[in-house]
Amino acid sequence: MTAPFTMPRSRLLVFRESDGVRVHTSEYERSLDQCRVLDRLEVVDGAGHVLPVADVQPHRIRFAGVTLTFDGLRALSIGGDASARVRLVFPDGSTVEQPVGSGLRIDVADRGALVSAQPAAAHEDALAVLEREWDAWFDRCPRVREDLQDMAAFCWWVLGANIVELPALEGARAIVPSKIGYVGLWQWDAYFIAVGLRHGDPELAREQLELAFRFPRENGQLPDVVHEQGVLATSDDLPESDRATLRRARSQVADPTAPVPLTKPPLAAWALRKVLEAEDAPEWAAAQLERVIRSQDWWFAGPERNGSDLDGDGLPEYGHPYSSGLDDSPVFDGPIPTTAPDLAAYLVQQDREIAALAARFLPGHDVAPHLARAERTAALLMERLWDPAERRFIARGPGSGDDATGHDGERIASDTVVGLMPLRVEGLPQDARTALIEAIDDPRRYALEWGLPTVSAADPDFSSERMWRGPIWINTSALIAEGLETAGEPERARALREQTVHLVIHGGGPHEYFNPRTGFKAEHATTAFAWSAALFIDLAVELSR
Structure with a gap:
């Protein structure tokens, strides 16, 4: 809440937003409001309850049994509890809801976002890569x-x-x-x-x-x-x-x-x-x-x-x-x-x-x-x-x-x-x-x-x-x-x-x-x-x- 979730060299910024997060890009002489990618990203359990952010580490955000991390500089990766769903609210007001399943990838280009399924191993790999990068930085x-x-x-x-x-x-x-x-x-x-x-x-x-x-x-x-x-x-x-x-x-x-x-x-x-x-x-x-x-x-x-x-x-x-x-x-x-x-x-x-x-x-x-x-x-x-x-x-x-x-x-x-x-x-x-x-x-x-x-x-x-x-x-x-x-x-x-x-x-x-x-x-x-x-x-x- 006092600093965005991000990674070295990336232009993506993830902020706490109530029980979910919002996503922006970071650009020269453009305000955050001008650089909105997602107005809300929420994780919902099988009963329809929004899962709050449980804790944050430099390499990931955890919502109960679901985690969010970076996959490269311009994409986010979501994985974990396959029965959970991810609800995305876009700046134009449209909403997309998809099951986590084996995993989801959100690619960002030109301040837009494309959601696609990915293998479970891809999310685990993304988590491990970013954790190693931050560990090397903290060393x-x-x-x-x-x-x-x-x-x-x-x-x-x-x-x-x-x-x-x-x-x-x-x-x-x-x-x-x-x-x-x-x-x-x-x-x-x-x-x-x-x-x-x-x-x-x-x-x-x-x-x-x-x-x-x-x-x-x-x-x-x-x-x-x-x-x-x-x-x-x-x-x-x-x-x-x-x-x-x-x-x-x-x-x-x-x-x-x-x-x-x-x-x-x-x-x-x-x-x-x-x-x-x-x-x-x-x-x-x-x-x-x-x-x-x-x-x-x-x-x-x-x-x-x-x-x-x-x-x-x-x-x-x-x-x-x-x-x-x-x-x-x-x-x-x-x-x-x-x-x-x-x-x-x-x-x-x-x-x-x-x-x-x-x-x-x-x-x-x-x-x-x-x-x-x-x-x-x-x-x-x-x-x-x-x-x-x-x-x-x-x-x-x-x-x-x-x-x-x-x-x-x-x-x-x-x-x-x-x-x-x-x-x-x-x-x-x-x-x-x-x-x-x-x-x-x-x-x-x-x-x-x-x-x-x-x-x-x-x-x-x-x-x-x-x-x-x-x-x-x-x-x-x-x-x-x-x-x-x-x-x-x-x-x-x-x-x-x-x-x-x-x-x-x-x-x-x-x-x-x-x-x-x-x-x-x-x-x-x-x-x-x-x-x-x-x-x-x-x-x-x-x-x-």
Whole structure:
């Protein structure tokens, strides 16, 4: 009920529906309602009573004496009590009822279903094949602390369940954020997923990064999404549903007059380093690093190269809320493009990560320009985005500022998690470090019972339920924990990690985001969310050392 019954690489999803189940396919930018295969599948005994779902394992669903499993990627198999009947209700309202007999097979094609009889041995074979596949997957599940192991196993299941094949890319395996509504490889998600996946399947972790890096634009920009129909790299590629959402939010970039690049924050080198910590792959690393370097240069390129330093002041901007990863943050309620402290912090650390990786994997590559640019960016971060009076980092929009600092750009007052990300910058001045730690410790702002909200509880835009406007996300909590480590606060870092893993356990699984007041899934959050699962595993491994 909190996650679909599915299998690695399949696009079929089976959900509990009263005493039966319903079946959908999983497709890019199509809702579950648009992808209905069966509105109801019920098992009925000889007396006409509907048999409820008795229990579920990764390889099968059991209705008393009848079981349902997968038979390949696009078919379901039913077998068991020959006297039972299976009742199928199709989306057009038609109903079919057939005896289980020796067994039934339901083939799915083009969101339709064809039911046929099959030998009893075929069903037993299908059960055994899927059980072996899941057993092999679980054999790779990292072993962690006893109190974290059950949830780690569930999170490892989520990662396997969210594998899809992308046929247009020679059958590449992408772990999608969720087969419920997020069927594609989002760049940021791929980084977080790879970081958790590396602990049990380094090869598949590398495959996620390779897909994220495979389709750079000519200027080096990495696309936001790689999906089965192509890539999403500019606002021209957005589906109409996204444009409609932006219009409802009155976003200034709902219908831009010129295409706006779409990407995700620069954590590519960070993810690359972490994946290589699990298993060295020098030739592969060198090829990927070349693309990461070009992407980093794109961030600092001016508008003449369609880059992201849109005003040429040395501090790149987010040209679109989607490129921040925090689409609905109140930081983007104001004018866009936005100069944000999290982006500056990511860029500082990415140049430093690139320098360290290049020294190892790209002999002869001059690392001095990366280190020099990191120092310049760090200085600009403090000079332009640090507010010494309020002792916090703030974002700025375009235009001329008129506040006491005299800096260009309209001041964006929202107190959000983007202002805490500079904690990840090595060498941040002591006063700034102290102020950010105090904010994290302040129960009026960020020290809420269940964890670190994405907007300060004292901010007028705080909401416990609205995406990126207050709920806890596992990725921002994990990044801030790293920032506390960087700031010389290992005990605080560990405490935040412990709080985060216990939130997932309390909340019932790796949901997309959590209500910070209750610790449960926010109403509109997706369940079985891959980056939450991956980062739970990464945090659990770290806490088990």
